Amino acid sequence: MNSVPCPSFTTKLLIDGCLVEGEGRAESIHDPSSGKVIAQVREASMEQIEQAIAAAGRAQATWSRTTPQQRSTVLLDIASLIQERASSLARIESLNCGKPLHQALNDDLNAAIDVFRFFAGAVRCQYGQLSAEYVPGYTSMVQRAPLGVVASIAPWNYPLMMAAWKIAPALAAGNTLVFKPSEHTPLSVLELATHLEGMLPAGCLNIVCGGGENVGSLLARHPDIRMISLTGDIVTGQKVLKEAINSLKRTHLELGGKAPVIVCDDADLELVVEGITRHGYYNAGQDCTAACRIYAQSGIHDRLVRRLGDAVSRLRFAQRNDRDNDIGPLISLRQRDRVASFVERALTEPHVERITGAAIPSGSGFFYQPTLLAGCLQSDEIVQREVFGPVVTVTRFDEISQALDWSNDTEYGLASSVWTTNMDKAMHLASRLEYGCTWINSHFMLATEMPHGGLKRSGYGKELSSDSLQDYSVVRHIMARHARLD
Structure with missing residues (x-):
C-alpha cells in the first residue's frame, strides 16, 4: 500500500x-x-x-x-x-x-x-x-x-x-x-x-x-x-x-471499550452516516473509542442501514497510491484472523444480516473488508465484546429507555455518542450514559485540554488535560507553626 x-x-x-x-x-x-x-x-x-x-x-x-x-x-x-x-x-x-x-x-x-x-x-x-x-x-x-x-x-x-x-x-x-x-x-x-x-x-x-x-x-x-x-x-x-x-x-x-452510538429517529441522517463511516472505521477500527455498536431507533433504522452500507462499501484500502486509502490493514495476521472469527461466528446467527464486507480480501497484507452487520441483538457476542477491527453492528430499538439500558449493559465504559436534533433529549441521554466521554452529534473528537479515560472495566485515571498532571503527582500538606512575637 x-x-x-x-x-x-x-x-x-x-x-x-x-x-x-x-x-x-x-x-x-x-x-x-x-x-x-x-x-x-x-x-x-x-x-x-x-x-x-x-x-x-x-x-x-x-x-x-x-x-x-x-x-x-x-x-x-x-x-x-x-x-x-x-x-x-x-x-x-x-x-x-x-x-x-x-x-x-x-x-x-x-x-x-x-x-x-x-x-x-x-x-x-x-x-x-x-x-x-x-x-x-x-x-x-x-x-x-x-x-x-x-x-x-x-x-x-x-x-x-x-x-x-x-x-x-x-x-x-x-x-x-x-x-x-x-x-x-x-x-x-x-x-x-x-x-x-x-x-x-x-x-x-x-x-x-x-x-x-x-x-x-x-x-x-x-x-x-x-x-x-x-x-x-x-x-x-x-x-x-x-x-x-x-x-x-x-x-x-x-x-x-465498546462504544454505543444511539441514533434517534430525529437525527440528521447525513451527519450520522458521515460520522460513523469515518469514526467507526478510522484506523481500521483499531481504537477503543470506535463507533462500533449502533443502536438505531425504528423510524430511522432502515434508512440508516441502507445509507451507511453504501458509504462503508466505498471505503478504500490497499490502494497503490497511499493517498487514496481511507483505512489501513490490521496490525498483524493474528489480529486479522481474530476479527474474521468474530464476524464468522456472528453470521452463523440467523438474525444477523451482512450488509457489506465480512471477508478477507485477496492480496498481501493484513487487510479486512470494512464490515457492517445489521439485525444484531443485544445478547450477541459481537455486540458485547470488543472486536477491535473495521466491524460495526446495528441493533434496532423502539423506546429511548431501551437504548439507554442496552448501552449501559456492558463491562466497558470508555466512550459513547448520541445523535439527535433535540438537545433536551441529547442531554438527558448523555447524563445517564455510564461512560467517561459522551459526544453529541459527533464521535471520536478529542481535545488535549479535556480529560480522556474510562469507567467500569475500561479502567481509571485520565489521559490529557490537567487531570492527567494530577494523576502523575501526589498531594502533600506542609504546615508551618508561626513564631511567637510577643
Missing part, C-alpha cells in the same frame, strides 16, 4: 542517555500493509531493565527539583523536534502500523506535538487549595510533588501519539520514566529517541523494548517503580494489577 521508499530504522534502546542494542531475543517488526518483515528489534534483557530503572531513579533526584518553567522549556523543545522531523517520523509510523501516511502525518504527529505543547503550558498553570491558617498559629500549604520513577506501557494502535500522552504529563509533573512501546510498533519512538540527546538529562527518559510477559511484567512488579501507566486490553490490565499489588504502586489504566 505504501508508495514511499522504505527508510532505514533505528533499533537501539535508550538507557541512561545512551543508545544501546537490546540483549534479549529479537522481535520481527512487520509492515502490516505487505506482511513483510522490515526490522528486527532486540528485547531488553533483565539487566538492562534494571539499569534503566536505576538510571531513572538517579535522574529523579535532580529532575524533581527543576522548576515548572525549566520542565516546560524541555517539553517545548521536544514538540519542536517532533514538528521538524514530522515527515520522517510519520513515514516510519505508517510503515510500522500500516496506516495511511496522510493520517499518520496529519493526525498522529500533529496530536503528539500538541500534547507536548499543552503540558508545557499546563505545568506552569497548576492550581490548588488556598494556603491559609486553618489552625490558629499555623499556615497550611498544599504541594503537588512528583511520584518518582514511572513506568509506561503503550499500545500499538497509535504508537507515537500514545507515547506523547504518557511521556509528556509524567515529565511535566517532575517524574522520570521507563517507557515500553508495544513490541509490534517500537520504530517511531526509537527513532525519536535518537534525537533527544542534550534535551533531557541522562536517565530522565529510558525506552526499553520487549513483550509483556518479560519486560512489562518486571516493570509492573519492580519495587522502585512508583506508578505504572498502561493502555491495553482488560486482561493485560488485570495482569498489571496483580503484579503491582505487592509494592502497592499506583496504577493508571485505559483498558478498551
